[in-house]
Amino acid sequence: MAKDSSQDLGTQPISKLLIKQAVPASIGILVMSLNILVDTIFVGNWIGSTAIAAINVVLPVSFFIAALGMAIGIGGSSIISRALGGNNYEKALKTFGNQITLTLVLTLSLVTVGLLFADGIIESFGGKGGIFEPAKIYYEIVLYGVPLLALCMMANTVIRAEGKPKFAMYAMMIPSVSNLIMDYIFIYVMDFGMAGAAWATTLSYGICLAFIIWFFVSKKSELKIDFAHLGLNFPIVKEITSLGFVTLSRQAVVSVTYLFMNNILFDLGGETSVTSYAIAGRMLMFAMFPVLGVTQGFLPIAGFNYGAENYHRVKETLNTAIKYAAILATLVFIVLMIFPESITRMFTTDADVVSQAPNDMRWVFAATPIIAWQLIGAAYFQAIGKAVPALLLTLSRQGFFFIPLILILPKFYGEFGVWISFPISDVLATIVTAYFLNREVKKNLIPKDV
Template identity: 60%
Template sequence: MAINKSAALGTEPIGKLLIAQAVPASIGILVMSLNMVVDTIFVGQWIGPMAIAAITVVVPLTFLIASIGMAIGVGGASIISRALGKDDQDKAQRTFGNMIVMSLGLAVFFVVVGLVFKEEGLALFGANGDIYSPAEIYYVIVMYGIPFLALCMTGNPVVRAEGKPKFAMVALILPAIGNIFFDYLFINVLDMGMAGAAWATSISYFICFLFIYWFFISKYSELKIKLRCFKLEHAIVREITELGGVTLARQGMVSILSIVLNHTLFAYGGETSVTIYGIISRMLMFALFPVMGISQGFLPIAGYNYGAEKLARVRESINISIKYGTGLALLIFAVIMIFPEQITFIFTKDETVIRETPNALRWVFLVTPLIAVQMIGAGYFQAIGKAIPALLLTLTKQGFFLIPLVLILPTYFGIFGVWVSFPIADVLATLVTGWYLNREVKRTLR
């Protein structure tokens, strides 16, 4: 018999709930981010700076495909949260079955397309000069694991929607530990180079898949893998697509940003600038893990209580999440501003990269304390099923501000124009998101 904890999302104090949801999510994101950081350290120290540049090019391309699973997971989890809030177990179960079919089918299709058009994809994402050869090796092997990653990204938000954040945390921790172990074995011990790094990554995806699969066939899950629910239903598929399209658009915009950044950085600073951004991009995910955890913990709480029509609790969850997220972001900001040189030295021994990265790192993280408003604001609309506002707010930073700034400012300021684009985009996106969220709260949650 499943252990039902989803009802607690509508009864327990918001602060307690948020901590219970956010801490496991934060730990999971921390370990996953640490895994990416360690992966970058290993290839940078044991293979060389071109390996960091190669991974910087490949990861956005492979994650664009895997993000199909993430989009289906987040979109479907929003439906499941609200269905559980309304005590509609049947809809939650049917939604889950549809999610599995959609994720696996689409991921396999796009992996095949990605392998057929390998050269075109790598060139598009910035595999220029000496970066291409290691990028090709890494890309082909990692693609074999992408269907498993897509299913993991589909299942993890559902685990959180059931009110089981600790299991969702373990699903992130296990593959991270596995990847670090196999990185060491394949790269340092067996001297397999980029191929070793790629196989370690693919194996880690499979480890995550095995744990997610076990969870949904165990007594701990309220939802089960049932063949009768694999029949696609138009209404459910449409709602998943509308809400998941927000996440897919976000990742798609991140991928477009990566294309623009990689080509701009290569044009103005060569392979070294691409390597510098590779370090910064890892730090963006690693350092911000507590704020991301707050955002992930917020989603099922807001979705469940909105479905249960407990609007005061929804409003309280927004306020507390922004307060906690901003406090954590301030701590992150202080660490980055004080220790950029020490952070850079961890990744590489290349003197040019060590000399140029700290200043870039400070500029990119300059307005970090503002990001909680962006994350919670966009997440709120996704949690309650309002796809269009969620989509627009999700695209605000990268799409409406950062990409145009990266295209324009370097023509006047060179590489500095790239780095200063990040804080400007953050300020503008926070102003837009804050205004829109405040207006919506006054209209619908009072």
């Protein structure tokens, strides 16, 4: 039965299959994003607006280390999807075992370094002035749980590669709900402040990992590995890292973006501007959940059918995913253009932030309707195992366009130059991705019988 589940990726109608994959992924991302959103609202209202900025300083560091797990997960899951499509189950098992070993070794090493140099790292990511102390409290506690989060993020992509999107959704929902419950207990009831917020987050990662372990040791999974599969295999490690490097590079660029944005905005507008960016960042995580869900649902379908050489299904999957994602992105755009003031007031009643953040948010989301082409296009190359174009297109928005823009435009337009960098980089990255995607489809997605 489990084997039939993965084989469905190559037989069911594409629209039905994409919805089947994307809806649980979207719900999982929604719940996870709501967790981050509500967590920020709790912190802002129960601790203070400076605490929002403090968490914004810590997130790029902790999420970069955790993103090693996601990178290894997505890189390995691309191999697993194609291996299952080609009926090579031993390679799928070996790949999963190597993913576990790589995730543990790399994240534990980075967490050790992160704790040894905590003060310098916090300050370099914008933890200055009144932001430093709450940021340090949050940072030191959360970092202990980051290896657990990395394992969860890695395993979640593997569950989806097996064709089990509902269980992947549960793995995202369980820690999110538990985190909110513990937030209420530790922050509101027990008045633990930033330490309470940090422990709620860390313990939720442990609960998530417990669920994932249950999934793989039960009869729910077809990937039953043993200790022999944990030994590193160089060809598999090389393929995992080449494909996973795309995801890791994206998160590295995100972390560098936070570094630049927090420092530039602190110099231009102080703690108020950093808090405004933190709120916009939370909305980026939350509001884009349906588009990201379609992207996550697209990956295993495209990878499986590419491995099975069903190129007509790959092309249909690509076109359907872009269409669905573009419609959803447009709906997100409309809501955020109409209600930015109401959204801001959910996070804080600070008058300075409330007067500034809505206009900033509008600029951040100004080009949202076209972002589907960029996200799906970059994901396509990752799904089919082409690491170099996947890497370049993934980095195009933030690495090649956004970071240079925020370093240049503020010299001429001040803080306004920071905010208009968002839509400009979105437009440029989408144009570049559309060009290369169109060229790839015309050249290589040719049915076998042609």
